[in-house]
Amino acid sequence: MKEILVEALTNIPFDLDTESLMKQVRVVRGTDDARELYDLLSMAKVHGRPKAVYAECFIEAKGDDTVQVEGITFTSLTLRRSLETVERVFPFVVTCGDEIDQTIPVKGDFLKEFWRDTVKESLLMSAHKYLCDYLHRKFRLSKTSIMSPGSGDVTVWPIEQQKELFALLGDVHGQIGVRLTDSCLMIPNKTVSGVRFPTEKDFRTCQVCHRENCPSRSAPFDQEVWASMQS
Numbered sequence: 001m002k003e004i005l006v007e008a009l010t011n012i013p014f015d016l017d018t019e020s021l022m023k024q025v026r027v028v029r030g031t032d033d034a035r036e037l038y039d040l041l042s043m044a045k046v047h048g049r050p051k052a053v054y055a056e057c058f059i060e061a062k063g064d065d066t067v068q069v070e071g072i073t074f075t076s077l078t079l080r081r082s083l084e085t086v087e088r089v090f091p092f093v094v095t096c097g098d099e100i101d102q103t104i105p106v107k108g109d110f111l112k113e114f115w116r117d118t119v120k121e122s123l124l125m126s127a128h129k130y131l132c133d134y135l136h137r138k139f140r141l142s143k144t145s146i147m148s149p150g151s152g153d154v155t156v157w158p159i160e161q162q163k164e165l166f167a168l169l170g171d172v173h174g175q176i177g178v179r180l181t182d183s184c185l186m187i188p189n190k191t192v193s194g195v196r197f198p199t200e201k202d203f204r205t206c207q208v209c210h211r212e213n214c215p216s217r218s219a220p221f222d223q224e225v226w227a228s229m230q231s
Helices: 018-025 032-047 077-082 099-103 110-138 159-169 172-176 223-230
Strands: 006-009 051-055 057-062 066-069 072-075 088-095 144-147 191-198
Touching: 006 110, 006 172, 018 032, 018 110, 032 099, 032 110, 051 110, 051 159, 051 172, 066 077, 072 159, 077 144, 088 110, 088 159, 088 172, 099 110, 110 144, 110 191, 159 172, 159 191
Parallel strands: none
Antiparallel strands: 006 051, 051 088, 057 066, 057 088, 066 072, 088 191, 144 191
């Protein structure tokens, strides 16, 4: 695999809206829980370090259900169909950062663990939006979509292909502190990975996912889109 330019973004700005987060976790102002949540948020504002890493990559070959990107082969019929007219992609990993887990220990306190995860989710969303805006500005992109290994039905893009995605980006742990487990889960837990690509269609992986009760669903299942990806 030839060397590609990988960029890590480690100084991402973020805003933790206290009032909004209080409503989200259903904490009432003036209570003991509120005071403890304020303390947690204060620490998060000091120690939070959301991060992202990405690369600009070019597609070298396309098979029936494969896409070769800079010497790495991805196997997914849905990905192949989505990249039918695409020549350039942007693999990425975005994370809340591991600093929150390190500086706000909550072992055994399930309520505080829930609060901490909510804060981490907010940091992740800030980092994801920042990366999207950054890519659009830097590379003059118009409309884009993303696909992520393990998102949607198991056959859409197997989670095991996280290994290939991480291989494209090099030392992800060294760059932004994210490591991949043997089961291809990412740590810290509030981390997302995928491939962003230019598109003329408003495609989301959720449109080809049959899981009805997924809490992360951002679009309803679309039978027409599903059928188009299978042929």
